[in-house]
Amino acid sequence: MMRSTSRGNSLWNKVWPLLFWLAVWQLGSVAVGQEILLASPAAVSKALGRLATAGLFWSSIAGSFGRISLGFLLAMVFGGALAAASHRFPLLETLVRPLMTGIKSTPVASFVILALVWIKARNLSVFIAFLMAFPIAYTNLLEGLSAVDSKLLEMAKVFRVGKLRQLLYLYLSQLWPFLVSAASLSLGLSWKSGVAAEVIGLPRDSIGEQLYQAKIFLATDELFAWTLVVILISMAVEKLLLVLLRWAGRRIGGDV
Amino acid sequence: MDILLTDLSKSFGEKTVLSHLSARFPQGECTGVMGPSGRGKTTLFQILLGLTPPDSGKIEGLDGLRCSAVFQEERLLEGLSALENVAFVLPRGFSREIIGEHLLALGLGGSESLPVRELSGGMRRRVSLARAVLSPSDLLLLDEPFQGLDEATRQKAIKYLLDHRAGRTLLLITHNPADCQGLGCQQLLDLGAQ
Numbered sequence: 336m337m338r339s340t341s342r343g344n345s346l347w348n349k350v351w352p353l354l355f356w357l358a359v360w361q362l363g364s365v366a367v368g369q370e371i372l373l374a375s376p377a378a379v380s381k382a383l384g385r386l387a388t389a390g391l392f393w394s395s396i397a398g399s400f401g402r403i404s405l406g407f408l409l410a411m412v413f414g415g416a417l418a419a420a421s422h423r424f425p426l427l428e429t430l431v432r433p434l435m436t437g438i439k440s441t442p443v444a445s446f447v448i449l450a451l452v453w454i455k456a457r458n459l460s461v462f463i464a465f466l467m468a469f470p471i472a473y474t475n476l477l478e479g480l481s482a483v484d485s486k487l488l489e490m491a492k493v494f495r496v497g498k499l500r501q502l503l504y505l506y507l508s509q510l511w512p513f514l515v516s517a518a519s520l521s522l523g524l525s526w527k528s529g530v531a532a533e534v535i536g537l538p539r540d541s542i543g544e545q546l547y548q549a550k551i552f553l554a555t556d557e558l559f560a561w562t563l564v565v566i567l568i569s570m571a572v573e574k575l576l577l578v579l580l581r582w583a584g585r586r587i588g589g590d591v
Numbered sequence: 592m593d594i595l596l597t598d599l600s601k602s603f604g605e606k607t608v609l610s611h612l613s614a615r616f617p618q619g620e621c622t623g624v625m626g627p628s629g630r631g632k633t634t635l636f637q638i639l640l641g642l643t644p645p646d647s648g649k650i651e652g653l654d655g656l657r658c659s660a661v662f663q664e665e666r667l668l669e670g671l672s673a674l675e676n677v678a679f680v681l682p683r684g685f686s687r688e689i690i691g692e693h694l695l696a697l698g699l700g701g702s703e704s705l706p707v708r709e710l711s712g713g714m715r716r717r718v719s720l721a722r723a724v725l726s727p728s729d730l731l732l733l734d735e736p737f738q739g740l741d742e743a744t745r746q747k748a749i750k751y752l753l754d755h756r757a758g759r760t761l762l763l764i765t766h767n768p769a770d771c772q773g774l775g776c777q778q779l780l781d782l783g784a785q
Contacts, residue, residue, distance in 0.1 A: 490666040493640050493658055494680035494726050504668060504679060 374556040379563065382556035391545070396568065398540035399460070403529035404572075406464025407522060413465075414472025414517070421473075422480040435470045443467070443528045447535050459536035460543065464529035468521035475520070479513030480506070511584040518576055526569040592652045593617050594639075594730070594760065599648030601634050608634045612648070614780050621761040623771030626782030632764045633663055635782070636734050639762070659728035661736040665719040669708040673699055673718045676707055680726050693721045696751050698744060712739040720748060724755045731756070734764045749773040 357376055364375035374382070386392045421428035443463065450462050483506055491501050533543020542561055549557040594616040601609040608631035616622045624632050637643040638650070640658055659680075667676045677690045694703045697717040707715055720736050736752075737745045752761075752774060763774055771779060 486662070486664065486666050487668065489640075489642050490660075490662065491680075493642070493660050494722075495657070496680055500679065504671070508668075508670065 371553055371555050374559045378556040379559040382554070383560040383563065386557065386560055391540075394540045395542050395545050396564065398538065399530065399533060399542040400568065400572075402458075402460045402533075402538070402541070403464045403525055406461040406466075406529060407468050407525045409461075410465045410468035410521065410525070411472050411514075411518070414469050415476050415514075418473050418476035418480060421477055428477070431473075435473060438466060438470045443531060447532050450532075451536065456536035457538035460529040460532040460538065460541070463532035464525035467524045467528045468517075471521040471524070472517045475513045475517035476510060479510040482513070483509045508584075511580070515577060515580045515584065518580060519573065522573045522576060523569050526565060526572070530565050594650070594652040594656075597649040597651070599635075599638070599650070600646050601631065601638065601643070602646055609638075609645070609782075612782075616652075616760060616762060617777070618652075618760050619758050620778070621756075621763060621771075621774050621776040623768075623774075623776040623779045624762060624764045624782065625766065625768070625771070625779060630782040632782055633734060636660070636663075636732055636762075636764060639730075639732060653730075656730050657726075657728045658730045658732060659723040659726035660732040661716075661719050661723045661734055663734045665707075665715045667707045667715060667718060670706055672704045673707055673710065673714075673721075674703040676718055677722045677725055680722055682727075685725075690721070690725065693725055693751075693755070694718070696747075696754070697721055698747055713741070713744060716740060717744070717748060720751070724752065728759060730760045730762070732762045732764075735766070736763070737765070737767070737770055745770075746773075 360373075361376055364370070364373045364378075367373045370378055417431065421431055446466055447459065447463060450459055454462055487505050488501070491505060530543050530546070533541040534547050535543075537544050537547060542565055546558060546561045549555075549561060596612055596614045596616075599609055599612040600607070608629070612631075612635070614622075624635065626632055634643060638645050639653065640660060641653075668679060671679065673694055674687060674690050677694070678685060678687070681690070691700075691703055694700065694717075697720065699714060699717055699721075702710060702714060707718060710718065716736065716739050720733075723731060723733065723736075733752075737748055740748060749770070761774065761776075763771060763776060765771060
């Protein structure tokens with residue numbers, strides 16, 4: 336009984352602030368009185384319904400999802416590889432440290448403008464999503480590698496445990512929480528900056544292009560609707576990824 | 592082949608823990624290593640396992656020897672069960688029944704499937720003992736293997752070691768002379784007398 340009550344409360348605690356802010360939004364829209372300046376929740380819902388019936392809506396989502404996910408995954412892979420190399424060679428870690436600080440501190444807009452000079456517009460969001468997630472993946476995984484228990488590594492050396500088994504049971508099992516944390520921290524950032532890059536690069540079949548079109552035609556309701564789509568997709572992808580990673584984490588360190 | 596230490600020294604900063612130590616550990620025999628805390632028992636253990644290099648001196652007879660050990664700390668994988676911790680150091684496909692029998696002989700029947708983080712200190716000690724004994728090896732290095740065991744369990748662990756020693760060279764670090772006696776150590780190395 337206690338559990339169900341507490342779960343009920345927890346659900347209500349998620350819903351009521353949402354309702355509150357929806358009401359504030361509605362009141363704000365009524366007060367402004369011009370949908371072009373502040374579209375109402377009802378108008379945004381209607382626009383969303385209208386957009387969802389068009390093929391372009393889904394192809395734009397698929398395009399953005401593909402590009403941003405690719406950038407994010409590349410960041411995880413290369414961030415992990417560089418973290419492993421830095422862990423192995425401390426000199427490399429010293430060399431890379433200012434680079435990571437630089438990437439983290441540089442405004443996304445600077446990267447977007449610079450990158451437009453270097454790479455094709457359709458690949459811009461891949462690069463920007465990569466760049467936002469890369470230092471987070473690197474830093475978290477490097478920290479994770481430092482946290483691997485050296486006494487367990489010694490034990491594995493004494494007992495001549497194979498490299499693959501060491502990787503699975505000593506490294507991956509200890510690294511996993513750091514990977515989950517890196518994914519959680521960087522996925523939302525990749526989505527935000529990836530879509531921003533699309534608005535500038537305007538690749539075909541992208542949410543960024545649709546946002547830009549909505550802005551040009553002063554379709555505020557559609558602008559809000561696309562923004563809502565970005566928020567919902569980002570949240571859904573993050574939840575799904577974390578569920579997958581946690582499931583995989585439970586499998587790692589299972590049967591020897 | 593006997594293991595021969597000649598003039599072995601090791602310091603950590605200003606602190607000398609082993610000074611010109613020479614000793615012989617006869618093949619297939621049990622040697623007890625005793626001495627007060629801080630006199631280099633565990634350092635000697637680390638050197639023999641190849642985990643710490645000596646500052647000077649020579650070790651002969653270790654090349655090609657397979658070692659297994661009970662460390663001062665258990666060094667177990669906390670999320671794995673007792674059975675899985677032992678299997679971790681054994682060749683893939685090693686019989687789970689045999690591991691189970693060894694754990695049973697050490698009084699761990701019924702606990703073999705629990706994550707080791709849920710086991711008591713004494714139980715964890717026995718898991719690390721089974722791991723060392725089951726691992727294919729020529730030299731068994733045991734650093735206080737009976738620490739935290741009550742008398743009855745200690746006797747059981749000694750009997751288990753005697754039953755499964757299989758002619759291996761055994762090096763026992765202990766503070767308790769009765770452990771050396773129980774395991775039938777033929778010689779003692781007293782690091783306190785260094």
